[in-house]
Amino acid sequence: MQQETHSSTENGEPSALDSPNSWVNEVLEPDQLTASKMRYGRRKLSRGTLILLWTLRAYVVFMVFIVSLAIWNAVHSGS
Amino acid sequence: MYSDTATASVSLEDIKRAQDRRQVQRSRSNKQPWSLLWLLIGPGILVMLGENDGPSMISYATTGAAYGIGFFLPFIVLTFAMAYVVQEMTVRLGAVTKRGHAELIYARFGTFWGFFAMGDLALGNLLTLVTEFIAIRAGLGFFGVPPVLAVLGALILNISVVLSRRYWTWERIALSFAVFNLIFVPVAILAHPVASDVVRSFFTWGPIPGGVTGGFVLLVMSNIGATVTPWMLFFQQSAVVDKGLTTADIRHGRIDTALGATIAAVAAIATVLATTPLFIHHVDASSFQGADFATALVPYVGNIGATLFALGLFESGLVAALTISLSSAYAFGEVTGSARSLNSPLRGGWPFYAVLISAAAIAAILVLIPNAPLVFITLIVNVIAVLAMPPAIVFLLLLVNDREIMGQHANGRVANFFGIGVTVFLVLAGLIFAVVTVFPKLLPA
Numbered sequence: 001m002q003q004e005t006h007s008s009t010e011n012g013e014p015s016a017l018d019s020p021n022s023w024v025n026e027v028l029e030p031d032q033l034t035a036s037k038m039r040y041g042r043r044k045l046s047r048g049t050l051i052l053l054w055t056l057r058a059y060v061v062f063m064v065f066i067v068s069l070a071i072w073n074a075v076h077s078g079s
Numbered sequence: 080m081y082s083d084t085a086t087a088s089v090s091l092e093d094i095k096r097a098q099d100r101r102q103v104q105r106s107r108s109n110k111q112p113w114s115l116l117w118l119l120i121g122p123g124i125l126v127m128l129g130e131n132d133g134p135s136m137i138s139y140a141t142t143g144a145a146y147g148i149g150f151f152l153p154f155i156v157l158t159f160a161m162a163y164v165v166q167e168m169t170v171r172l173g174a175v176t177k178r179g180h181a182e183l184i185y186a187r188f189g190t191f192w193g194f195f196a197m198g199d200l201a202l203g204n205l206l207t208l209v210t211e212f213i214a215i216r217a218g219l220g221f222f223g224v225p226p227v228l229a230v231l232g233a234l235i236l237n238i239s240v241v242l243s244r245r246y247w248t249w250e251r252i253a254l255s256f257a258v259f260n261l262i263f264v265p266v267a268i269l270a271h272p273v274a275s276d277v278v279r280s281f282f283t284w285g286p287i288p289g290g291v292t293g294g295f296v297l298l299v300m301s302n303i304g305a306t307v308t309p310w311m312l313f314f315q316q317s318a319v320v321d322k323g324l325t326t327a328d329i330r331h332g333r334i335d336t337a338l339g340a341t342i343a344a345v346a347a348i349a350t351v352l353a354t355t356p357l358f359i360h361h362v363d364a365s366s367f368q369g370a371d372f373a374t375a376l377v378p379y380v381g382n383i384g385a386t387l388f389a390l391g392l393f394e395s396g397l398v399a400a401l402t403i404s405l406s407s408a409y410a411f412g413e414v415t416g417s418a419r420s421l422n423s424p425l426r427g428g429w430p431f432y433a434v435l436i437s438a439a440a441i442a443a444i445l446v447l448i449p450n451a452p453l454v455f456i457t458l459i460v461n462v463i464a465v466l467a468m469p470p471a472i473v474f475l476l477l478l479v480n481d482r483e484i485m486g487q488h489a490n491g492r493v494a495n496f497f498g499i500g501v502t503v504f505l506v507l508a509g510l511i512f513a514v515v516t517v518f519p520k521l522l523p524a
Binding site for chain 2: 025033039
């Protein structure tokens with residue numbers, strides 16, 4: 001991620017150029033800094049979890065069909 | 080989960096967030112509880128009041144007009160209790176992991192499942208944003224404002240708030256709009272509901288005039304969809320991260336969420352009460368769209384009440400447009416690894432701002448297309464929200480139970496009981512709706 005430093009101050013805070021890390025690093029936790037944030041790794045999904053996720057995906061597809069049917073009925077019944 | 084911070088450079092985004100966090104730390108160390116609360120509220124109230132959006136308020140208005148004071152008052156409280164259960168988990172997830180919802184899904188479950196989650200969000204958000212601009216158009220249309228002016232004005236307002244490029248500023252402006260959701264309370268008072276009927280309904284969960292019909296089931300689904308939708312998960316978690324909340328702030332995050340749920344429930348119930356005169360006087364509101372309610376209420380709540388109702392409709396669409404378009408931008412930034420904060424400068428964060436503005440602009444344009452199927456979209460959007468929630472909640476439950484990322488803040492048995500309970504409830508609601516749709520003769524018309 002592109003880093004941009006800030007030379008002017010707001011609310012009387014020290015200039016980032018004068019002490020770029022000291023007060024910001026004191027205030028923010030390490031994982032809140034954009035430059036130091038690293039990506040979490042993949043978790044292994046159990047067989048049961050995969051079945052659950054696929055079942056819910058099928059549920060969504062099925063229900064989209066049902067909603068479409070409901071709207072079709074509503075439109076063609078004039079209600 | 081972090082590199083050597085002693086040598087890490089800070090970005091402008093970090094500096095802005097640190098300035099906000101410094102205020103929080105000062106209040107905490109100076110033992111100023113009210114100041115601390117003021118600083119830490121925001122994501123929870125905004126997500127709940129953002130969910131009291133255009134279609135939601137129309138759903139509540141339809142409920143009051145069709146069923147009056149009865150079952151739906153305590154049911155609305157139940158739906159917001161469910162919303163609290165779900166949203167509280169996003170507070171913990173964001174505060175502990177410092178990651179947005181989309182980023183976590185992609186990181187932990189991979190691109191394949193992340194694609195499904197993003198697909199649901201993108202489609203849902205687009206449809207919902209369209210309905211927000213419908214509400215804006217309807218609300219301002221009551222005052223004779225032309226559709227083009229209403230929609231473009233709201234879009235420009237959205238862009239202006241975003242281009243402050245400061246999360247704190249955006250949040251405070253959005254909150255000042257959101258609190259006007261309570262504008263439905265004076266309308267409810269002007270409708271002169273019978274207090275004893277209101278109290279009795281919370282104890283008896285009744286009456287249900289006309290009994291359980293297909294229309295009743297549809298309205299139940301619509302009311303559920305008016306309180307729990309996928310964008311809320313993505314918005315609140317990312318907003319918690321953007322605001323810079325940490326594990327020390329989880330308690331206040333819960334208070335913020337509970338406060339939001341309470342205020343939103345009050346506004347929702349007020350909307351039902353506000354349109355109860357239409358039920359009492361047998362006004363057929365089945366084909367009403369937004370501003371029709373305001374016009375129909377004039378004989379019962381007066382011009383002032385009707386004006387407030389129309390303003391409330393406009394406000395509900397505006398706040399939701401702000402929050403939902405932001406949730407799309409957060410998700411985009413997190414998935415693509417680009418800027419994902421309202422503290423981002425324009426130069427480095429232009430994709431984030433472009434997505435945010437485009438999401439709102441596309442919806443605004445669709446609303447202005449002649450003969451666009453707007454009624455169709457309004458009808459289905461809340462129902463689709465209910466249907467898309469179970470997969471979204473399952474991802475949420477998997478993440479919040481993941482001890483590798485949550486540590487001691489992972490769900491306990493009670494949280495899982497309620498979280499799974501909400502998921503099962505939503506799936507059952509959807510299946511009941513499916514049965515009633517496929518076999519309409521099972522219930523009276």
